[in-house]
Amino acid sequence: MPKRADLSATYCPVGRSAELLGDRAVLLIVRDLFFGNRRFEFIAANTGLGPQLVSARLKLLESEGVVERRPYQERPVRYEYWLTDKGKDLFDVLYAMRGWAERWAYRDGETGGGPAMRYIHRACGTDVGTAVVCPGCGASLGYGDLKGEASPALKAEQVRRDRLQSPSRG
Amino acid sequence: MPKRADLSATYCPVGRSAELLGDRAVLLIVRDLFFGNRRFEFIAANTGLGPQLVSARLKLLESEGVVERRPYQERPVRYEYWLTDKGKDLFDVLYAMRGWAERWAYRDGETGGGPAMRYIHRACGTDVGTAVVCPGCGASLGYGDLKGEASPALKAEQVRRDRLQSPSRG
DNA sequence: CTTGTCACTATGATTATCATAGTTACTATC
DNA sequence: GATAGTAACTATGATAATCATAGTGACAAG
Incomplete structure (x- = not known):
């Protein structure tokens, strides 16, 4: 082009x-x-x-x-x-993209019931779903406030980086 | 490609x-x-x-x-x-992109002091800046809750669509 | 001195994008 | 009733971005 x-x-x-x-x-x-x-x-x-x-x-x-x-x-x-x-500071953008995809881009049951990627609010332990404000405690959510956990389906597809990222655990 | x-x-x-x-x-x-x-x-x-x-x-x-x-x-x-x-429902994504750009993509004074695009929370009239939660009333902000107002610089560059969009106001 | 690791660069085929011009189906004006 | 708009596209050819695959450089380990 x-x-x-x-x-x-x-x-x-x-x-x-x-x-x-x-x-x-x-x-x-x-x-x-x-x-x-x-x-x-x-x-x-x-x-x-x-x-x-x-x-x-x-x-x-x-x-x-x-x-x-x-x-x-x-x-x-x-x-x-x-x-x-x-x-x-791009976290908000990617988090919004993730939220949109969770709501619209999966067929029912494709990820085994839950979201493809679960986010937990570190401060209060609430599963935030796709919210930008914690449904548990009302705090606004930014980079560092959340702990992500990939679903089994997503985990399985990710490249294993255990070897290099934690060389001592071999 | x-x-x-x-x-x-x-x-x-x-x-x-x-x-x-x-x-x-x-x-x-x-x-x-x-x-x-x-x-x-x-x-x-x-x-x-x-x-x-x-x-x-x-x-x-x-x-x-x-x-x-x-x-x-x-x-x-x-x-x-x-x-x-x-x-x-893509509003959140574009709004996050806008927020990031407002914070990082302009030289000082480039838009004449304020943001390139100002957003006002309709419910309470607060200028929300780049927040996802209204700094005035604490409500979370989504599509429809906000009223956008382009800065003069941005307005000047937008294609005038007055003629076609409001044919009666000629 | 061969093999392995990691962060890249080089090459050639393919295709998306750009600028520009043209098409279709009408309405409005001369 | 021939010409000139208007709006939503499609066609064409040049150019550049992307892909798959292979190769390079700097070093370590066996």
């Missing part, structure tokens, strides 16, 4: 977000980073995206200040990708 | 949403529909997208049950596009 039109030259805030977030690869990578999946190879494996796409998008996200590259070892130098504050 | 990988075959709710929402054109079109911009030509003009893209995406959105096509006149038959309940 010809160079895609630059839509960031708008005053509309949705338009500005869309320039970055209107991209499957970006969304999936950011999702994985929220899940604690920080290594290049695992991001590529878990998202199903090719390495060039992952590489290109991580560079884009870094240049946008959403992601930060940090070496986690020398000899050989290897990098991990971490969300910055600007990146962590 | 080769046929893009189908990522909807996942149990991850963000992945399922991303299949539809990870697309600039989809986001911009849905935004315009929320703004009440329901005609093909105006959507194309206001989003800056070409007619083939708008056509293709509207068909996709219709097949996904997000958008509904309704004739607004016979002779010749002309259609408008309306959000279904499933489509209206």
Whole structure:
């Protein structure tokens, strides 16, 4: 395709977000980073995206200040990708996307009765469903307030990263 | 590019949403529909997208049950596009995107001091800023609870649809 | 000195997107 | 009644993004 039109030259805030977030690869990578999946190879494996796409998008996200590259070892130098504050602030967007999908994107019983991903309010232990305000205690819910638990179906499909993320538990 | 990988075959709710929402054109079109911009030509003009893209995406959105096509006149038959309940439920996602952009995507003073788009809680009149819970009365905020007001900068750039949307006020 | 790990880059085929122009089905004006 | 709108699209060709697959560089371990 010809160079895609630059839509960031708008005053509309949705338009500005869309320039970055209107991209499957970006969304999936950011999702994985929220899940604690920080290594290049695992991001590529878990998202199903090719390495060039992952590489290109991580560079884009870094240049946008959403992601930060940090070496986690020398000899050989290897990098991990971490969300910055600007990146962590995308939680609301992904959480809203998740809520919409839970309500509309599954056939009945597809996930075995419950949601594909359950969220528990850490402070009071309530299962929040797809709410943005805790139905138990009324607190508003942001990044860090929630503990996610994937359903068995979702867990089964996620790339196992036990080996690398917890090398001592082998 | 080769046929893009189908990522909807996942149990991850963000992945399922991303299949539809990870697309600039989809986001911009849905935004315009929320703004009440329901005609093909105006959507194309206001989003800056070409007619083939708008056509293709509207068909996709219709097949996904997000958008509904309704004739607004016979002779010749002309259609408008309306959000279904499933489509209206995307409000939270776009509102979260807007909030993120307001906080991160503008240089200081770019919009003349305030946000690019101001939202007022209809029930109590409070300017909600980028909150998901009204800072005035504590109610949670969804589609219909808010009244949006574009900043002068944003207004100036939007396609004027006064003529067609209110034909009587000429 | 061969194998393995991890973070990438290179290549070629395929397809989505863009800009521009054209089509269809009418109404309104000259 | 021929021409000029209007609105919702479709057709065409150029270009660039994406995919699958393979390869590279830097090092560690056996």
